[in-house]
Structures are given as C-alpha cells and as structure tokens.
Amino acid sequence: MPSPQAAAASLPGGKASYVVSQGHLKASSQENWLRLGSYHFGTDGTVTASFYLWWQRNPEARQRTGATPDASCTTTAGGSGTRARACEVLTAGGFMGAPDEKRTGTYTLSGNVVSIRWEIAQTWTEQWTVQGSPDGKLARLDLTHSTLATHGYGYGSNAALSTRRAMSSVKAHPGTLKQDLTSWAGGKITNSMDQTFGLSSFRTCSTTTSCLTYLQPSSNNACKKESGCPTYGGGTSANITSIQYYLIKLANSDRRDTLWHWCTCLAMERDQFCYNGNSHVKPLMQIIDDGGAFRGWVGAEASFSTSNSRASDMLAVFRISDFG
Template sequence: MRTATAILSFVLALALLPLQPAAAASLPGGKSTYVVSQGHLKASSRENWVRLGTYRFAANGTVSASSYLWWQRRPEARQRTGMVPDKSCTTKAGGSASRPRMCRVLTAGGYTGAPDESRTGTFTMAGDVLTIRWKIAQAWTEQWYVRRSPDGKLTRLDLKGSTLATHGYGYGSNAAIGTRRAMSSVKAFPGALRQDLTSWAGDKLVTSNNQPFSLSSFRACTTTTSCLTYLQPSSRSACQKSGGCPNYGGGTKADISSIQYYLTKISNSDRRDTMWHWCTCLAMERREFCYTGNSHVKPLMQVIDDSGAFRGWVGAEASFSTGSSRKADMLAVFRLTDFR
C-alpha cells in the first residue's frame, strides 16, 4: 500500500511541475519580415504568373504571406498611379529633350489596391535551407537558400526549389513592413545597385544577371517629391528599327532609341514602389506624346535592412499586351540590390 501511495505521489508531483515552453523556431537568417518576388516562367507556357509580396515568420514556426498576383489566365490592364511628375523633372516638349515627358505614371493592374491573396503555412530550417509548406488546397512547398549579408543587417533568399514557382528572390530584416524610405533617400543611396532578372516574352525566356542600374542618373522632382525620372539617351538593343520603330527608332534616319523612365512611390504605409518605362520612338510611331501601348510596368517592393536603410528592390514585371495575343505579354521577376 505504501508503495502504491509513493508511486501516486510521484506521478502527481510530475503533473504539477511547470510546463516548459516549446522550443522557438529559428527565424530564417534571424529575420522576421521579407519582401519576395517569384514567378512561374516557362518558355512553352502561356499560363505564366508572377507574384510580389511579403512573408512574415514567427518564432512558433508559422509563416504568413500577402501577395499580388498577375497571371496570363487573367490579364489585367495597366492602371494610373495618380502621379504626374512636375516640370522640374519632366518636359512637355518632345524631340530630344534631356528630361522624360510629363505623363501620368502607370503601374500593373491592381497594384494600387489591397493584395490579391493571403496564405499561411509552417517553416523549418535545416542548415542554410529554409523549407516552407503552405496550407492551401493544393500542395505547395518552397525551399530557399538563406544567406546573411556581411554586415548582418540583411538576409537574402535564393530559390532552391518550389512546387509551383520556377524563379524567385527574397530579402529580409527585422524592420517592420511599414518601414520604407522616401525617394529622396532612394536617390541619395550611396551604394551600387545591380540587377538579376528572368523575363518571359514571345515564348522565350531571357536571364540577365549582374546588370548595373543607373540610380544616380535619375532626377529628383521638386514638387512631386515621391517620383524620380530619367531619360536614357540611347539604347543599343532596344527601341530599334527592327523592334517596332520602323520610322523613328535606332537605325533609321531619325535614330531615336531613348527610353523614358519613371520611379514612383505607391504607398506611404508599406514598401510598394513602381517603375514605368517605354521607348520614345514607340510613342512617336503612334503620334502620341505619352505612350499608350505595351509599356513596361514593374511593381517594386523596397528592401530595407535592420537599421531601416534602403538597400534596393525586389520586383515583378506584369506588362500584359493591350491586344488579344498572350504571346505579346512581358513578364519577369528580378532584384535590384547591393547584396546579391
């Protein structure tokens, strides 16, 4: 009887011991908040898609995502951002002016509104590999290589593999998603941004890595301070006679291969920016001042490090053709950063 009583007392004592909390999950690179660009881009497909959004990781091993989705199954028209750069950084004249034209800046359809989708899942870390399993109707698992910047203020995600995506980029820190830098800080960025990109157009994939991005060439606007502009004087490969500009493009008597660039903020409360660009000669071919055809619209998310400093962007191009042919769409995922 004494033995039974002793055993019962021992069991009760164990039951009364304080519960130990579950071990906290290791955050990817020690960072909680990421901006992510990814896409399903295959040369043989006309159902390609790109996503741009945020991932938020918690110490309990869960992750949540909020994303904008652009899909060839549901092409969306370009939309106005509400930005018209002022005369200090644009011009109302045509020809060979040194500033871009004063036009209403466009972005991809839906990007000025709320994200298209949200999802949750779980994550694990094994060495330098992050695995995410999303809890959605179909199986969706992602794996990313996790790389920390030399200064420890930023973590980079390089896509290792995914059930659905073929290409992707991500950057994370512990800065809140509402932390962003004004265009004046972007313009003053002291580092060198370079671009890695995979694009789809005309049933072809093109990969372009380590391309310099001339942020210092952009002009700040005096009144519309949330916008930067740049007129690239010429291009060796784009805006040519053989590329849609038979009367005015590069290689013609007029030989105009300049490109109109616009960078503008989309939101005050999160990381959204956008880039819009188009060949000057394309507008001239249509006798337009502001081009209304297949311009390039590229939603961006600012990369912000632990100190709150601007470090570049991840982005997605979602330029759907204004015609009915999906072959003329232009899609891409890319990064423009100083940590690659």
C-alpha cells in the same frame, strides 16, 4: 521556454519579415504567373504570406497611378531634351489596391535552408537558401525548389513591413545596385545577371517628391526599327533610341514602388506624347534592412499586351540590390 536569443536564431537568417518576388515562367507556357509581396516568419514555426498576383489566364490592363512628375524633372516639349516627358505614371493592374491573396503555412530551418509548406488545397512546398549580408543587417532568400514557382528572390530584416524610405533616401543610396532578372517574352526565357541599375542617373522631382525620372539618351538593343519603330527608331534616319523612365512611390505605409519605362520612338510612331501601348510596368517592393536603410527592391514585370495576344506579353521576376 526558449530564451529570446534562441527564438531569434530560429528565424531564417534571424530575420522575421521578407519582401518576395516569385514566378512561374516556362518558355512553352502561356499560363505563366507572377507574385510580389511578403513573408512574415514567426518564432513558433508559422509563416504568413501576402501577395499581388498577375496571371496570363487573367491578364490585367495597366493602371494609372495618379502621379505626374512636375516640371523640375520632366518636359512638356518632347524632343531630344534631357528630361523625361510629363506623363502620368502607369503600373500593373491591381497594384494600387490591396493584395490579391493571403495564405499561411509552416516552416522548418535546417542550416541555411528554410523549407515551407503552405496550407492550401493543393500541395505547395518551397525551399530557399538563406544568406546573411556582410553587415548582418539583411538576409537574402534564393529559391532552390518549389512545386509551383520556377524562380524567386527574397530579402528580409527585422524592420516592420510598414517601414519604407522616401524617394529622397532612395536617390541618396550610396552603394551600387545590381539587377538579376529572369524574363518571359514571345515564348522565350531570358536571364540577365549582375547588371548595374543606374539609379544615379535619375533626376529628383522637387514638387512631386514621390517621383524620380530619367531620360536615357540612347539604347544599344532596345527601340530598334524591328521592334515597332519603323520611322523613328534605331536603324532609321531619325535614329531615336531614347527611353523614358519613371520611378515612383505608391504608398506611405508599406513597401510599394513602381517602375515604368517605354521607348520614345513608340509614342512618336503613334503621334502621341505619352505612350499608351505596350509599355513596361514593373511593380516593386522596397528592401529595408534592420537599421531602416533602403537596400534596393524585389520586383515583377506584368506587362500584358494591349493587343490581347498572350504571346506578346512581357513578364519577369527580378531583384535590384546592393547584396546579390
């Protein structure tokens, strides 16, 4: 019988519970998919997975969350103020409910490489490299091989997957969060690495405490005339390139958050206050370390086109963390 210390050492990075984002993103495909959820490793060599799935084969409409940030962090006036608009936050279809799939498998650990074989009808194997954080409270997974996925990120600790932090703790995070992202749009793959996530710019909502908001006053590359804002966007006389950002908690007893954002000019082109077109919906899972501290998110973008054109979908897998 192995000692508890030996059993713990057999876990990837010494950690049992991981939040994971992975996707099949290929430029030539319009059957790409995204999975966001968790892995739980047992000391007996088994692993269980629980995931939300978004697939271009079965595109899902954006879903209402029921959360509208209050007047302390939003405005009902619109215009060019410093607050985001008071709009009900949207997320990816299905993310408000239970996960779409659960599966089991086995894993082996060789040095800093964990290999997984899922016990499903088709062959699905994965390899991830494992790296521990300098403080020892977190481990990171980087996908190096998969028979089905092309990209993946994971973070783990020994905190229960039911452990999460409130938005007040998220806002108070003392470190710098950096984002690594791989996205698919219009048949093109884009990689964005080591981008600072401006959490400090978000405004705390005093009544709807599950929400943070941010009106980004201008953007260099988004919200341009050629991107659907011929009257109000950048490059026009109006030259409105602001972006409405909303970050909210979706659950009290698991890691789910969501990020929603859209160009202000897109709503103005439609004479709308809250944009109902192709906004960006980005489900998130909080990264929590051994001490129960918030350390960022893994996430996915599952923004299926409202025109039912798969070529116009916006898909991504990413991580936003202080340990990248």
